[in-house]
Each structure stands twice: as C-alpha cells, then as structure tokens.
Amino acid sequence: MAALKEKRTCAQRCEDFGYFVWNPDTKQLLGRTLDKWVYISLYYVAFYIVMSGLFVLALYVLLSTLSPYTPTYRDRLQSPGVVMRPNTYGDEGLLIVYEVNKPDSYTPLIHTLQNYLTPYNRTEQHAHYENEHCNGNKYFTQNEPKDPEQKLLSCPFYRSSLGKCSGMDNSTFGYPDGQPCIIIKMNRVSMDLPPLVNVYFLFFKQKGEPKNLHNIEYFPPNGTFDLHYFPYYGKIAQPSYMNPLVAVKFNSLEKNKLLKIECRVVADKISADNIHDPYEGKVEFEIEIKNGTAVNK
Template sequence: MSTSPQDQDQNQEPNPEKEEQKKEEVKEEVKEEVKAEEKAEEKEDKPEEKQEEKTTEETKEKTQEKGTKNEEKKEKNDEAWGDFIYNPRTGEFLGRTASSWGLILLFYLVFYGFLAGMFSLTMWVMLQTLDENVPRHQDRVSNPGLVIRPHAAEITFNRSDPSDYSQYIQQLHNLLQQYNDSIQERNDLCLVGEYTEQDKEEVKKVCQFKRSRLRQCSGLPDTSFGFTEGHPCIIIKMNRVIGLKPHGDPYINCTAKRDSPLQMQYFPSEGRLDKMFFPYYGKKAHPDYVQPLVAVKLLLTKDDFNVEQTVECKLEGTDLRNNDERDKFLGRVTFRVKVSE
C-alpha cells in the first residue's frame, strides 16, 4: 500500500510528551555524569587524605618511640648512677670493692705518714741549730736608728690651748710609765761606763734607768713637759739591736737647721747613752730590759714662735753610722716644731 503525503506529514508532526521524556532522560544522563565526575574527584582526593593521616600516625608513633627511648635512657642512667654508688651485684662502692678501698687507704696512710715524719725530722734538726734568744740570721742593720716621742715628724701646737698638745703629753707619759722610779728600783745598779755582759747567765739582769734622771723632761715637776711654756721636751731613744756594744762614749747631739743656734737642754747631761745598758740579749732573755733615753728641751724664744723649726739629732761619739743617705733614720732623726702663742 502506498501512503499519501498527507499521512506522512501527520506521522512527522512532533509529539510533545515524547520530547519532554527525552529532555528528562537527557537531564538524568547529565546528572549521572556529574555524579560520576564527583565520585571520580572524591576518589582522587581520598589518597591524599589517607597519606596525610598516615604521616600523622607515623609522627605520633615516632614521638611515642622517642619518649619511650628517653624514658629507657633515663632509667638506664639512674641505674648506672645507682650501680656506681653501690652495686649490690658486685658489692662495689664508688667503683671499688671493700678490699680495694682498704688497700688504697693503707697506701695513702703510709705515704702521708712517711711525708709527715720526714717533715717533722727536718724541722727538729733545724730547730736544734737555732738559739731561742738570738736569731741565726739578722736582717736588720747592725747600726741602730733613732726615734722620737711624741711620735710625729711635725709637732705643731698652740701653747695657750692645752687641748692642742694634750696628745703629745699623753704619748710622753705612756712612754715613761715603765721608767717610773718605783719600777726601776727593782732592777740592778750597774757600773757606769762599763758593758753589762751576761753571756753565760741564764737570767739577764736589767740596769736601772729611773724616770727622775730626765729631770725637767721627766713629767714629774712639770706634767706638761714644757709645752705650756712653749719649751717642749722631745725624748729620743735608740732602737734595740741584739748584741750591740757601741764603742767610745755615745751621746745625742741636736742642731737646728738655721743660721743662729737654737738653745737646748739635754737630760741626762750632755745627752749621754751610758754603755752599762749594752749589750741587749733579746726580748725572751731580756724581757724587762729598758733602753736608755735622752730628753731634749727646746728653749724657744718669742722670736722663734710662729716659725717652723727644723731640728736634726744624731748619734755621736761612737763608731755607729749616722750619715747614710739611703736611710735617713740610721743613727739620726729629723723633726719639725712650730709653736704659736
């Protein structure tokens, strides 16, 4: 049978229901493709997450392993220290057994005992060669120096102000306490002008030097030692030297460094240092010994007041040196005095 063109046109007319079905099918296919792509993407992302999870787990495991290792190390160190102090398995204390400690202590005991014995022996031998009264080697010079009291290189005061010179007076009184007549009367009367040699005597006698021998500078008739009048007393003494026996007739001579001479008085007369006070046998053999003194009273006039006076005192009349420029106190002493009204 043949169909007419009209029938063909009718068959070719669009069916709206079928078109809608086709659209829905296309939409579903697109959705399925989208879902498939999302699933593929998710599958691609999951391995990275898994890798990250794996790395975190590995780091956690490593930190845990490190922690356990550190704890094990600490435990091992504690055990090692404990074993070092005392090891119960071997019985060692500080790395040594009791027998080892005993041997080493015995060695050091013998060693140091031997050293102590050698030291004691050498000290004993050396002490046998020494004299307890006289030093074997004397560093000091054989020539004595001179010192003054009041102990000051420059004596400055106002004679009308007692507080200005009270310190000087006190120094002189303190020096002369041991020279009081009541104390010196216990000592021996020695021969004037003769050495008092006592080498063979165990107990050395002491020659008398009474304070009253200084007369106006003794502090007895004038307790101010002339400072009130402006005529101060200066006491000079010679340093002690063991075994010293000065030759000749030693005395003290003072001079003022100025054009005109300065009037002075000496006590004892002429400033003599008698030989009976020599030799000196040392502090231990001669504990009560007192060296002789010489007092010089400076008779200053009104013209001398408010002017600084330089005075030099020397040890004269003997073989002892008094002009050594390297030591200005060897056999001499220099001081300055300034008195104001």
C-alpha cells in the same frame, strides 16, 4: 661498624655509671671490691702517718738548732733607728705644733710624755736591777742563759736622770713657757750589733739657720748613754731591760716659725746617712711654737 656508631641514650649512660659505682654482679664499689678498698685505705693511712712523722721530726731538729734568744727576724739596716716622744705626725712626718696661750693645744703632748716616762719611775723598777756592773761606763756583758727560766740582769734607767725634762719638778715639761722638752730613744738592737768604741751620744742641728738652736740643754749631760746599758740580749733573756733615754730642752726657739730639726746618734759604726731610711741612726722632725701674736712671714 654499625654497633660502634650506635649513639647511647642518656638513660643508658646513667645506667652504665650506676654499674660503675656499684656492680651487684661482682660486688665492686667504684671498680674495687671491699677487701681492696680496705687494703688501699690502710696503705694511704700508713703513708701519710710516715710522711707526717718525717715532717715533724725535721721541724723538731730545725727548731732545736735555733736559740730562743736570737731574734727571728732581722732588718737589713746596719744601724738602729731613732724615735722621739711626743710623736705627733703631720702630712710630711713628725710635727709638733702648739700655742703657748692655749693649754688644749699642748696638754696631749704633756700626757704623752708623762705616760711614756711612767715605767721609768724608781718604784716601777725592781730592786734586783741594782748590781755592781751598772756603776762604770763599760759594757755589761753576760753569758747566755742555759735555761729559758733564767733571766739576765739589766741596769735601771730612772727618769730622774732626765733632769728638767723628767716631769718630776715640772710636770708640764716646759711647754707652757715655750721651752719644750722632747725625749729621744734609740731602738733596741740585739747583741750582735758591732761593738762600739765610743759612747752613744746625740746632737741636734737645725736645717737652715743655726741661730735658733744656740740655747739647748741635754739630759743626761751631753746627751750621752752609759755603755753598761749594752749589749742588749733580747726580750726573752732580758724582760726587765729599759731603754736608756736622752732628753733635750729647747730654751729659745724662735716663735711662730716652723723649724726643721735633726737628731743623730754619734758613735762608731753607726751610720745616719742612709737616704732610703730617714730613721736609721737619726730622727727628723718639725716644730712650731705659736705665741698667739700675728707675724708676717
């Protein structure tokens, strides 16, 4: 009993640990001889090689079942979002404010539109875009490519289709005249969006007094999209795809008053009433055109 209760000194404990690390009598390192360390090392090397191989094989089989033309991530929203240019923001969302007598206030807006429409120049879009399927107002359906190097055709959209809002005849887009243009675009959605029965079109309405929006122009006419721009097969299959655009020109907005305007997509199976996402199927923005004259509000 006395031996069991004997308290070992720190030096003795260190000596015992040293014998555990290397025992010169049995030639053991950490309790194992050299040949046992070789065997156990080979076992774990082989084990992890097999496990890594199984993981790589499972990953390869999984990836081989995925189509490169199908988006990796999908939003739970059933309808595409809508965006606009120029897209300047205020404290509560999209806000366009400028003064007709101060070019510095609207020049950045003009530059935004010019830069955005540059890819829509006829010289920027290749000749192979032209094909017979782009003439009628019907869906341009194509077979999925069998080879990743194979690319699908796309129909061109030229900025000249935007008429007075193309920036070609009037590079200021009407901003100095208090008759600004804005560009509307619907976000891209892959081809598994439910087919549409009607064409896409957009309309604008003001929340409040509708009299302020009685004189507006749409480009293309009626704010419509031709169906031959759809379906969209993804950026890998259709790298040359260009979103169709709609432009609107406000010819008689009331000056010195902040107006709230809403733009929606009107089409079958596209909803614009999701209270949780203000950009699903529509876009809302505020605009104020100042003429430099004080107005009592």
